Amino acid sequence: MKDFDYIILGGGLSGLSLAYELNRQGCLANKTLCILEKRKEYTKDKNWSFWDFNNNKFENCEKKSWTKFSISANNQTALMECTKNPYRTIDSKKFYDFIIEDLSKNKNVSLVLGSEIITINASTVITQQGTYIGSFIFDSLLNNNLNSGLMYQHFYGCEIESEHDIFEEETVQLMDFNCEQINGMHFFYILPFSKKKALVETTWYSKNIKSLKEYQIEIDEYLLKKNIISKTNYTELGAIPLNLPPRKLSRSNYLKIGTAGNLTRMSTGYTFSAIQDYSEQLVKKLRLENIIEAPIVRKKKYTFLDSIFLSVIETDYKRMPDIFFNLFKKNSTQSTIKFLCDRSNFFEDIKIILSMPKVVFIKHFLIYLYKQLRNN
Numbered sequence: 001m002k003d004f005d006y007i008i009l010g011g012g013l014s015g016l017s018l019a020y021e022l023n024r025q026g027c028l029a030n031k032t033l034c035i036l037e038k039r040k041e042y043t044k045d046k047n048w049s050f051w052d053f054n055n056n057k058f059e060n061c062e063k064k065s066w067t068k069f070s071i072s073a074n075n076q077t078a079l080m081e082c083t084k085n086p087y088r089t090i091d092s093k094k095f096y097d098f099i100i101e102d103l104s105k106n107k108n109v110s111l112v113l114g115s116e117i118i119t120i121n122a123s124t125v126i127t128q129q130g131t132y133i134g135s136f137i138f139d140s141l142l143n144n145n146l147n148s149g150l151m152y153q154h155f156y157g158c159e160i161e162s163e164h165d166i167f168e169e170e171t172v173q174l175m176d177f178n179c180e181q182i183n184g185m186h187f188f189y190i191l192p193f194s195k196k197k198a199l200v201e202t203t204w205y206s207k208n209i210k211s212l213k214e215y216q217i218e219i220d221e222y223l224l225k226k227n228i229i230s231k232t233n234y235t236e237l238g239a240i241p242l243n244l245p246p247r248k249l250s251r252s253n254y255l256k257i258g259t260a261g262n263l264t265r266m267s268t269g270y271t272f273s274a275i276q277d278y279s280e281q282l283v284k285k286l287r288l289e290n291i292i293e294a295p296i297v298r299k300k301k302y303t304f305l306d307s308i309f310l311s312v313i314e315t316d317y318k319r320m321p322d323i324f325f326n327l328f329k330k331n332s333t334q335s336t337i338k339f340l341c342d343r344s345n346f347f348e349d350i351k352i353i354l355s356m357p358k359v360v361f362i363k364h365f366l367i368y369l370y371k372q373l374r375n376n
């Protein structure tokens, strides 16, 4: 049995971001931290992208950043500029290596790889390899029995390399809706790393996750349509639960973090920036008051508006290409980015709400109200 001041369950994005902040803000000068992670080694498994409001916090982990992005629907394309808040992509392997290197300089930190957590009982964490006791526990593990009725953003991406110059390297294709919308909202996403190299992703919002084969066929057909002949170097697969039930704070020494802590934005799947804000504020409170309290990094208005937005996506998904296209077309890019990144003000919110198709949203607002009343 091993005792620690802090235990982090899962050394993924939120676990390592929190550990980094604990170390950076001096909380580990005379306190101990243990990170329990089931994987045996870190490999590249994700590209994390986000509009940056944080002055490039992980500059050395960046793969590329852009100041332009586009949305296409109904054979029209809208081009947007985001010079103030560039769209950045972080390479997950560079991130893991950077944080682990940083933590390795502190003898009070233990990262235990290959340790699969079996149960958590109050302050005790039981893994296949041993038992750990922590004064404070931060848990990034998703519940294994996730409710099957959840909506997911699910996707498959391939980093492809072509012999010819085919990608517009200065512009991210955020959403290309020129594809079939069957049983869910569907678009393609392209991160162009150079004229010849890009991550091409087929992305869905629905309750039913597809098989790898289905996604591969979609990518092949998309590339064929665009006359892109390429070879694949790296692939990534994801299914992000969007409407997880709200976390419940049951104990004063235990806190859910990351996606498991409801940090994923329901309407977009973006989580990276919220995890950074959350880690910084959580550690600040812990350092000053020695308590753990979930910081509020996303106002309730976003959860409310996203619930309605997700309800529209779930049933009226065929309207989503127009809705997303108009969201950017009818509002200033800066306001829309702020809205999608939890940073918009009241006037920007109102303008964005008014740019939505009223009848559809009122219908889904009433559905939302009905569900709330039924659940209470």
Ligand SMILES: Cc1cc2nc3c(=O)[nH]c(=O)nc-3n(C[C@H](O)[C@H](O)[C@H](O)COP(=O)(O)OP(=O)(O)OC[C@H]3O[C@@H](n4cnc5c(N)ncnc54)[C@H](O)[C@@H]3O)c2cc1C
Pocket: 009, 010, 011, 012, 013, 014, 015, 036, 037, 038, 039, 045, 046, 047, 048, 049, 050, 115, 116, 117, 118, 140, 141, 142, 236, 237, 238, 239, 240, 257, 258, 259, 260, 269, 270, 271, 272, 273
């Ligand atoms: C492929 C992919 C791409 C994404 N891209 C973006 C993006 O571009 N922008 C964005 O904002 N968000 C993105 N997301 C969403 C989100 O940012 C990521 O899912 C992020 O990794 C969430 O961090 P986390 O710490 O909650 O989960 P994870 O990073 O998944 O960390 C959880 C950790 O717990 C470990 N673990 C699980 N079970 C156990 C167990 N029983 N015992 C011990 N360890 C365990 C896992 O191995 C993992 O390391 C993406 C998600 C995926 C899947």
